[in-house]
Amino acid sequence: MTALDLLDLDPSLTDEERQIRDVVRHLVDDRVRPHVADWYEEGRVPARELAREFGKLGLLGMHLTGYGCAGASAVAYGLACQELEAGDSGLRSLVSVQGSLAMYAIWRYGSEEQKQRWLPSMATGEAIGCFGLTEPDHGSDPASMATRARRDGDDWLLNGGKMWITNAPVADVAVIWARADEGVRGFAVPMDTPGVTTREIRRKMSLRASVTGEIVLDDVRLPADAQLPGAAGLKAPLSCLTEARYGIVWGSLGAARDCLETTLAYATTRTQFGRPIAGFQLTQAKLADMAVELVKGQLLALHLGRLADAGRLRPDQVSVGKLNNVREALAIARQCRTILGANGVSGEYPVMRHANNLESVLTYEGTSEIHQLVVGQRLTGLSAFA
Numbered sequence: 001m002t003a004l005d006l007l008d009l010d011p012s013l014t015d016e017e018r019q020i021r022d023v024v025r026h027l028v029d030d031r032v033r034p035h036v037a038d039w040y041e042e043g044r045v046p047a048r049e050l051a052r053e054f055g056k057l058g059l060l061g062m063h064l065t066g067y068g069c070a071g072a073s074a075v076a077y078g079l080a081c082q083e084l085e086a087g088d089s090g091l092r093s094l095v096s097v098q099g100s101l102a103m104y105a106i107w108r109y110g111s112e113e114q115k116q117r118w119l120p121s122m123a124t125g126e127a128i129g130c131f132g133l134t135e136p137d138h139g140s141d142p143a144s145m146a147t148r149a150r151r152d153g154d155d156w157l158l159n160g161g162k163m164w165i166t167n168a169p170v171a172d173v174a175v176i177w178a179r180a181d182e183g184v185r186g187f188a189v190p191m192d193t194p195g196v197t198t199r200e201i202r203r204k205m206s207l208r209a210s211v212t213g214e215i216v217l218d219d220v221r222l223p224a225d226a227q228l229p230g231a232a233g234l235k236a237p238l239s240c241l242t243e244a245r246y247g248i249v250w251g252s253l254g255a256a257r258d259c260l261e262t263t264l265a266y267a268t269t270r271t272q273f274g275r276p277i278a279g280f281q282l283t284q285a286k287l288a289d290m291a292v293e294l295v296k297g298q299l300l301a302l303h304l305g306r307l308a309d310a311g312r313l314r315p316d317q318v319s320v321g322k323l324n325n326v327r328e329a330l331a332i333a334r335q336c337r338t339i340l341g342a343n344g345v346s347g348e349y350p351v352m353r354h355a356n357n358l359e360s361v362l363t364y365e366g367t368s369e370i371h372q373l374v375v376g377q378r379l380t381g382l383s384a385f386a
């Protein structure tokens, strides 16, 4: 492994885990790195094409079993997320939303018919899914959602709107969460259903290599069997978020590692005052502190992954991981930027792109403040959410 593996974590992985990591790393090197700066600058990404390529490698819903899914371990899935996000957080988002949010919701809460209809084509990337929980007026507090599901004979009628939905403008199916008389319910909504419209959110300064959109639901009529029969209450979408947050625990470190690798290479070759800037004590202090945080984050991710594989991972432990690793990854990206000087703000280097992306990662799937509240509640037994 690289110089950044300060604690020799590599031998803690199984051969299969290392193989999966290396395959994804090669895919990112071949397919993502040569183009991602352009995608980012243009604010466009070939999402469908990439989804098919990711699907071919078994990366979509890779930790799920059956229906064409790879059935990989949580650690293997985490390692894949780390490699994808070393390419760009937007690509890891594509895979996370597809596998951990949309597919997981159908896999865990859907009927057999819904699973057969959607999961095999989502696993190959032929069909793209999205996950609509956030609304324009309800983000951190989804319990207050305004989107309504009303029964009309045997059908359901959905009305409302979802905002900041990854993949929405390119999706074939949306898992939409709405409030019915009996509480929050989930629906698998084909995006070509009359009354469903999407609008792409432009001018994002972060996650520009990811498609994000708004979904408007105007008297959307759905048959009874569009409802996910196993999902009752807000705990259903929250369980999906726990899945996706777990991927972020690993993924964010991929962005940090890419920043640090770039910066190490830069600092050892860039000379000022007649010597490489890596030779200055102040630079080494930065590099050492960042490498220590990176490897601490990797240990944390690996520990959580092993807990997940043993079926013992709790949501508040995932909050510990997301809170720490995204916060540290962002701090690493910003610090790396300083070492690159003016080149740190250039798109010729990946550092500022990663830093900007991590601003979104800090906010989505529960903001860092929300994860502090989750951990605070675990510590004190007191809810400080409202």
Ligand SMILES: Cc1cc2nc3c(=O)[nH]c(=O)nc-3n(C[C@H](O)[C@H](O)[C@H](O)COP(=O)(O)OP(=O)(O)OC[C@H]3O[C@@H](n4cnc5c(N)ncnc54)[C@H](O)[C@@H]3O)c2cc1C
Binding pocket: 097, 130, 131, 132, 133, 134, 137, 138, 139, 140, 141, 163, 164, 165, 166, 167, 206, 207, 212, 360, 363, 364, 365, 366, 367, 368, 369, 370, 373, 384, 385, 386
């Ligand atoms: C690029 C991108 C992609 C996204 N993709 C998806 C997606 O696919 N599906 C989806 O459903 N959503 C998605 N989101 C939405 C994301 O999950 C929300 O932005 C996030 O939950 C925060 O909600 P908000 O933006 O409404 O902020 P708010 O909830 O308005 O929060 C604003 C600030 O107030 C703080 N705050 C809120 N409540 C409290 C409290 N009780 N105590 C202390 N501080 C508090 C927050 O921490 C934050 O700092 C995406 C967002 C982005 C940026």
